[in-house]
Amino acid sequence: MDVVVIDYGAGNTRSVRTALQRLGCSTSLTSDPALVRTAPYVVLPGVGSARSAMTHLDATGASDAIRQRFRDGAPLLGICLGMQLAVSSSEEDGGVSSLGLFPGVVKRLADDRVPRLGWAMVEPLGEAFYFAHSYFAETDSATDFADGVTAVVRNGAFIGCQFHPEKSGDAGLNFLASCLSLV
Numbered sequence: 001m002d003v004v005v006i007d008y009g010a011g012n013t014r015s016v017r018t019a020l021q022r023l024g025c026s027t028s029l030t031s032d033p034a035l036v037r038t039a040p041y042v043v044l045p046g047v048g049s050a051r052s053a054m055t056h057l058d059a060t061g062a063s064d065a066i067r068q069r070f071r072d073g074a075p076l077l078g079i080c081l082g083m084q085l086a087v088s089s090s091e092e093d094g095g096v097s098s099l100g101l102f103p104g105v106v107k108r109l110a111d112d113r114v115p116r117l118g119w120a121m122v123e124p125l126g127e128a129f130y131f132a133h134s135y136f137a138e139t140d141s142a143t144d145f146a147d148g149v150t151a152v153v154r155n156g157a158f159i160g161c162q163f164h165p166e167k168s169g170d171a172g173l174n175f176l177a178s179c180l181s182l183v
Contacts (some may be wrong), residue, residue, distance in 0.1 A: 001026070001038070001040055001041055001180060002016070002023050002025070002026050002027075002028070002029075002040050002041070002044045003020050003026070003038060003041045003042070003043060003180075004024045004027075004028055004029075004030060004035050004036060004039035005017055005020070005027055005028070005029050005030075005041070005042075005045055006030070006031055006036060006040070006043065006044045006045065006057075006062055006066075007029045007030055007031045007053065007146065008031060008044075008048070008057050008060075008062070008103065009048075009050075009053075009056045010047060010048030010049075010052060010053065010139055011045040011046060011047045011048050011053075012045050012046055012047045012079070012081075012082070012164065012166060012167075013045050015164075015166040015167065016043060016045045016046065016079065016166045017029065017054060018166070019165065019166035019172065019173060019176060020043070020176065021031050022173060023107040023173060023176060023177055025041075025158075025180070026183050029165075029179075030081035030117045031056065031060040031061075031062040032060075032062075033059065033061040034062065035058050035125045035144055036062050036065035036066060036069060037065045037068055037069055037072075037074075039124055039177045040075075040088075040113055040179060040183060041075050041076075041077070041183055042066075042069060042074070042075070042076050042077070043076075043077045043078075043079065043082070043161070044066065044076065044078045044079070044082030044085060044086075045079050045080075046062045046078075046079040046080020046081040046082045046083070046084075046133075046164065047080060047081060047132075048081055049081075049092060049148045049155050050066075050081065050084065050085065050090040050092040050093055050096040050098065050106065050135075051092070051093035051096045052093075053081060053085060053095075054085065054096055054097070054098060054099075054140055057085075057099075061126075063099060066099055066101075066117075067075075067099060067100075067101065068137065068156055069100075069102045070157070071158055072155065073121075073157045074157055075155060075157045075159075075179075075182060075183050076158050077111040077158075077159050077161075077176075078158065078159070078160035078161070078180050079152075079160070079161055079164060079165065079166070080132070080133055080162060080163070080164060081133075082134075082160065083137060083153060083160025084098070084135060084137050084160075084164055085105065086098065086099050086101045086102065086121075086137075086153070086155075086160055087099075087100070087101070087102065087104030087106060087137050087139050087156060088100045088103055088104055088105060089105050089106070090105070090109055090135065091105065091106060091135070092106060092108070092135050094180060095117065099140050100119060100124075101155065101158055102139065102141050102155040102156075102158070103139060103140065103141075104137050104138055104139025104140070104141065104153075105137075105139075106135045106136065106137050106138070107135060107140055108131035108134060108135055109133070109135065109136060109149070113135070114134045115132065115133060115134045116131050116132070116133055116134070116149070116152065117131065117132050118130070118131060119131070119168075120146040120163075121146060122144050122145070122146045122148050122163065123145060123146070123150070124144060125144055125151075125175075125177075127171040127174075127175075128168075128171065129146070129151070129161075129163035129164070129165065129168040129171055129172060129175070130163055130164050130167040130168045130172070131146065131151075131162060131163045132162070132164060132167075135149050135163060136162060137151045137153060137160070137162070138150065138152050139149050139153055141153040141154060147161075147164070149162065149165060150162055157182075159182075161175065
């Protein structure tokens with residue numbers, strides 16, 4: 001399967017592409033709106049700041065392509081920051097309007113948990129995944145949790161995970177494979 005990994009000038013693109021290639025996917029790294037709209041599968045990776053990512057996505061036209069892709073019901077996976085960008089807004093960087101694919105707000109974790117690094121059990125998935133974040137999405141689209149924090153969101157053809165499947169060993173590869181199998 002051909003998978004577009006969206007380039008917004010930061011992120012964990014190398015490790016995401018490597019994980020996808022381990023699953024037999026061919027990958028390209030781009031923010032070209034035409035490719036974002038038409039690819040069989042698109043991943044919006046994580047790592048970076050909300051404002052910087054949205055500035056880049058808006059400047060390249062990729063943000064509108066992502067919104068259209070969501071409206072069309074085309075599959076899209078958001079990882080960490082990529083998941084957080086899917087909701088309406090973020091408190092990060094003094095407040096940022098995000099992609100607004102569905103309602104929600106990204107909030108900073110409690111001070112005693114920032115940054116949250118390490119492995120945590122995700123329920124009801126029943127497996128541990130690797131987390132590295134300081135913010136979390138609060139949304140009615142949340143389906144899975146880890147330590148009381150949103151771990152997975154699902155809305156239409158969008159799946160988002162706060163954890164890093166590309167850093168989560170076999171459990172992460174299995175999660176990615178299950179997302180890809182929905183195409």
